[in-house]
Amino acid sequence: MTAPTGKPTGSEETGGRVLAALVVAVFGYALMQTLLVPALGLLQTELRTTPEWSAWLLSAFLLSSAVLTPLIGRMGDQYGRRRVLLWVLVVYGLGTAGAAAAQSIGQLIAARVVQGSALSVLPLSFAILREALPPKRLHVGTGLVSGVVGVGAGAGLVIGGLLTDHFSWRALFVLGAVLAAVSVLLVLWWVPEGRHTEGGRLDLAGAGLLGLALVSLLLALTEGPAWGWASWRVLGLFLLALCLCGALAAVEKDKSNALVDIGEFTHRPMLLTHLSAFAFGVLSYVFYVALPRFAQTPHEAGGYGFGASVTVAGLLMLPGALTVLPASMSVGRLARSAGERAPLAVGFLVSTAGAALLAVAHTAKWHHLVFYGVVGIGTGVVMAALPKLIGALAPPTRIGTANGINNIARTVGGVVGSQVTAAFLSSGTDGGVVRGSTYTTLFWLAAAVGVAGAVIAPLTAPARTGAAEEPSPALAPQKPGG
Structure with missing residues (x-):
């Protein structure tokens, strides 16, 4: 909607600033998900530690994220999302600065635990968007923020490799700390206080x-x-x-x-929305773990692979990250034309198609560039569809909490996906080299998870049209001040 002069109205300008601030904050978190992955080998050498301890640099971040996210999401619902978001960004920034200055593996793992609070930026942002944007712009805003998560995770693999190769692993955390500081300033300037706060005791x-x-x-x-x-x-x-x-x-x-509304787990659409997030986490991490490993394998060693550097392996996944954003922003239009149930199912089916194509053909670099790009399209649609469904099913006072639990489901799925993939790669070796057929099996496994997600998807939303505008009666707001 525009004013007669053709300039944006005040509310539209405010909404645009809110969206810009949240995009920067979410991008900083998304980047840090994968920014450290290319540097794990170097960190093991420079900090004189073992592979088991260096693996905890990822595990500690995931554990902390899963534990803190629902609590922080609930605090946002009770005490104000903007206020809690600012504190999260400050704590995350301090943890990131601490990581840059770490002198031992123990100090770095401790800093990663503090950084794990950043996952809560995502549910808090979705809750803020529902208050700050008019309904007709909400789909675009949610899609943009969801897409930035995928873009940031993909970009982290590339940027992490470049910074590690040309500077130092400490530069990874300096970048994260700068983004956190910028995010704090933008939220202070551009994000207004919210309307929906429940109050009460934590x-x-x-x-x-x-x-x-x-x-x-x-x-x-x-x-x-x-x-x-x-x-x-x-x-x-x-x-x-x-x-x-x-x-x-x-x-x-x-x-x-x-903190955990048991009604969310007895109400079928909400339960299956969380289960869809779990399946999405499994599917995503199969590719995060398997594709770089395949690309970095020297062809002469296993009869496959490209002998790629860490940076090149990340670049091969970049199209899959770049397609996430436009795909995420298409969800609103798809929901209006095909119904609230359609986007999640379509997203899983497209990801399944990309996984199946990789299972059939993955021996050339263009296979990875093109077919993982297809997976990225499906990823973008799923990532935007999940918070949209949460918004349809949860009352306004529990949006942050419900999105937090949904992100936990995806995090747990990611851990399962990474461990299952690692187990396949470990058991499918011959003479110390992973057999090529193991990757084919993993890509078919990802396709099977995608099919399961597509089967679940039609059951995640109420049957009536326009469900996104009203929370389910089964999840009515609880009594205030409890």
Whole structure:
């Protein structure tokens, strides 16, 4: 909508500034997801540590993200999303600066734990967008922010390789700290205070049980290959996670200020939306782990691969990252023309097609460039469809919390996908080199997960048209001030 002069109205200008500030904040988080991956080998050498400890630089970030995100999302719903977002960006910036100055692997892992708070930028941003943008621009805004996550993750692989090759691994964190500082300033200047705040006391008991359950589950998944999946430590952690989930359900049932609304897990559309996020995480990380490994394998060693450097391996995945953004921004139009259920199913089907093409043909560089680009299109659609569905199903006072739990589901799926892929690569070796057929199996596995996601997708949204504008009655707002 424009004023008679053709200039944007004040509300449109404000919405544009809010969107710009959130895009910068989300891009900084998305970049840090993968920026460190190309430098893991160098870090192992410079910090004089083992592969097991260097792997914790990724695992610590994921664990911290999964534990902190629902709690921070809930704090945003209760105390104001802008205020909480600012504190998250400040803490994330300090953690990133600390990582740049780290002198040992222990200090760097501790800094990565602090950095894990940045995942909550995503659910907080989606909640802010629903308040700041008019309905007809909300689809575009959500799609843009969702797409930036994929673009940032893909760009992180390339930028991480370039900075590591030409400067130092510390430059990775200097870049992250600068982006965090810029984000704080933009949020201060351009993001207004929100309207929907629930108030009340924070559910610390629920947060503690959820955090312990997630730590137990993710620790079992990340250490399973090293400790042995049938070892008493891994089985004990899985059992502990199950018991803690049961305790969480008992504690949160009928609680007015519950961090985890049990109704979200008995209401089929919301439960299946979280399950879709889990499947998406599995599918995404199969490619994150497998494609660079394939590209870096010398052809003379395994009869496949390109012998690519870290930077070139990242560049081969860049088209898949660049296609995410335009695909994400198409979700609103697709939902209006084909219905609320369509985008998620279409996204999974397109990703499945890309995975199947890679399973059939992956021996040339153009196969990776083109076919992973197809996967990127599907990725963009799924990433924008998930927060849109959460907005349809959750009441305004729980948007941040529900998006936080959805991001946890995707994070857990990512851990499962990376560990399953690592297990396949470890077991599918011959003479110390991964067999080419192992990659074919992994790409077909990703295609199968995509099919499962497409089957689930039609069940994630209410049948009625325009469901995105009203939360489900099953998830009505809880009593205030609980």
